[in-house]
Amino acid sequence: MAANRGLISAMLQAKCPRCREGDMFQYSLFNITRFSKMHQTCPDCHQKFEVEPGFFIGAMYVSYAMSVGLFLITGLVLYHLFDDPELWVYLTVITILVIVLLPFLYRYSRVLYLYWFGGVHYRQKHKTTR
Numbered sequence: 001m002a003a004n005r006g007l008i009s010a011m012l013q014a015k016c017p018r019c020r021e022g023d024m025f026q027y028s029l030f031n032i033t034r035f036s037k038m039h040q041t042c043p044d045c046h047q048k049f050e051v052e053p054g055f056f057i058g059a060m061y062v063s064y065a066m067s068v069g070l071f072l073i074t075g076l077v078l079y080h081l082f083d084d085p086e087l088w089v090y091l092t093v094i095t096i097l098v099i100v101l102l103p104f105l106y107r108y109s110r111v112l113y114l115y116w117f118g119g120v121h122y123r124q125k126h127k128t129t130r
Ligand SMILES: [Zn+2]
Pocket: 016, 017, 018, 019, 020, 021, 022, 042, 043, 044, 045, 046, 047
């Protein structure tokens, strides 16, 4: 167990923003049917994740911004790689990417939203002496 997990590492692993130990989600990102199931409170420090009712509705904006970024990057890559292919190529590739990345977008939009707007501050549980 990492006693002092960094912010980026905690976010990538979808850990609780308060203790950076407990998982926000109950199942793996790759569990197709259950990836969206969250813990109500942190299994480690009991921080409530939905800090106010409907809190995660705001995560839709983060998800939207991530999707737009994905569209732009995919569009640019296709444009340069295949010398501006037909419209259906853009649409097909983007549709497949969005479906494949849906669990990723769903989870990281919530992680980012909670870290940025949740007002939860990191509190190191076990002080390490250096
Ligand atoms: Zn916690």
